[in-house]
Amino acid sequence: MARRYDASTTTFSPEGRLHQVEYAIEAINNAGTCVGILASDGIVMACEKRVTSGLLAPAKTSEKTYKLCQHAACTVAGLTADANILIDQARLRAGRYDYQYQEPIPIEQLVEHVCNYKQAYTQYGGLRPFGVAFLFAGYDSHHGFQLYQSDPSGNYSGWKATVIGANNQAGKSLLKTDYGAKPEEEGEEMKTDEGEGGKKSEEEEIRLPDMQGALRLAVKVLNKTNDGTAVSADKMELFTLSLDDDKNCVHRILKSEEAQKVIDEVEAESASSGDA
Numbered sequence: 001m002a003r004r005y006d007a008s009t010t011t012f013s014p015e016g017r018l019h020q021v022e023y024a025i026e027a028i029n030n031a032g033t034c035v036g037i038l039a040s041d042g043i044v045m046a047c048e049k050r051v052t053s054g055l056l057a058p059a060k061t062s063e064k065t066y067k068l069c070q071h072a073a074c075t076v077a078g079l080t081a082d083a084n085i086l087i088d089q090a091r092l093r094a095g096r097y098d099y100q101y102q103e104p105i106p107i108e109q110l111v112e113h114v115c116n117y118k119q120a121y122t123q124y125g126g127l128r129p130f131g132v133a134f135l136f137a138g139y140d141s142h143h144g145f146q147l148y149q150s151d152p153s154g155n156y157s158g159w160k161a162t163v164i165g166a167n168n169q170a171g172k173s174l175l176k177t178d179y180g181a182k183p184e185e186e187g188e189e190m191k192t193d194e195g196e197g198g199k200k201s202e203e204e205e206i207r208l209p210d211m212q213g214a215l216r217l218a219v220k221v222l223n224k225t226n227d228g229t230a231v232s233a234d235k236m237e238l239f240t241l242s243l244d245d246d247k248n249c250v251h252r253i254l255k256s257e258e259a260q261k262v263i264d265e266v267e268a269e270s271a272s273s274g275d276a
Contacts, residue, residue: 042242119154180206
C-alpha cells in the first residue's frame with residue numbers, strides 16, 4: 001500500500017502519513033551522531049566525524065558545526081549539501097534582522113524561519129524534503145542559553161539535552177539517567193516552591209551540569225551510540241558556546257589534545273566506577 005503513496009511529498013496515504021518525509025527522517029537516523037547538552041554556563045555540542053577515506057585531504061573548516069551569527073551556531077546530521085542551503089538561509093535572516101532592528105535576532109525566531117523554509121519543501125509538488133536535521137545552540141538576553149532540535153518535516157522543539165543521528169535512542173536513554181541531578185537533602189526540597197498540584201517544576205528538579213561535566217557526558221553519549229566502543233579524538237568534534245567577561249558569545253571547537261583530555265577523564269571515571 002505504501003508504494004502507491006510514497007512517490008510524492010504532497011499526497012497523504014490512507015493512514016494519514018507522508019512517506020517521503022518519513023524516509024527523510026530515516027536517512028537522518030543513519031547519519032553521524034550529534035549530541036547537544038545545555039550547561040549552567042553555556043552549551044556543549046559533540047559530533048561524530050566519519051572518515052570515508054584516508055586519502056581525503058583534511059577539511060580546513062568544520063563540516064559538522066557551523067556559526068550562524070555571533071550568538072548562534074548549529075550542528076548537522078544528514079546531507080551536508082542540503083544543510084548548506086539552510087545554513088545560508090539562517091545567516092541571511094540573522095543578518096537582515098540585525099540590519100533592520102539593530103539587535104540580534106531571538107534564537108527561536110531564527111530556528112522558526114529555517115523550519116518554515118524546510119516545511120515548504122514538504123508541501124509543494126516537485127520538491128523533496130531536506131535530508132538533514134539540526135541542533136541549534138544560541139544565547140539571547142531574555143531567555144539565556146537555548147538548545148533546539150529540528151527535523152526534515154519542519155518541526156522543532158527546545159531541549160535541555162538531546163541526540164540526533166545514528167543510535168539516537170540509546171543516547172537519549174543515557175541522557176535520561178545521567179543528565180542533571182535531583183537535590184538529595186530534604187532541606188533543599190523544602191525550600192523549593194511547589195507548583196500546581198504540589199509538584200515541583202522540572203526546572204527546579206534538574207540541576208544543570210557545568211561545562212566540563214557536560215563535555216564528559218557528551219563523550220559518554222558518543223561512546224554509547226558507537227555500540228560501547230570508545231571514540232577517539234580524531235573521530236569526534238567537541239564544540240562549546242559560552243559567554244566571556246563582557247557577555248559576548250564565544251564559539252570554540254576543542255583541539256584534538258583538549259578533546260583527548262576529556263576522553264581520558266571519562267575513561268578514568270568509568271574505570272573508577274567499575275572498580276567500585
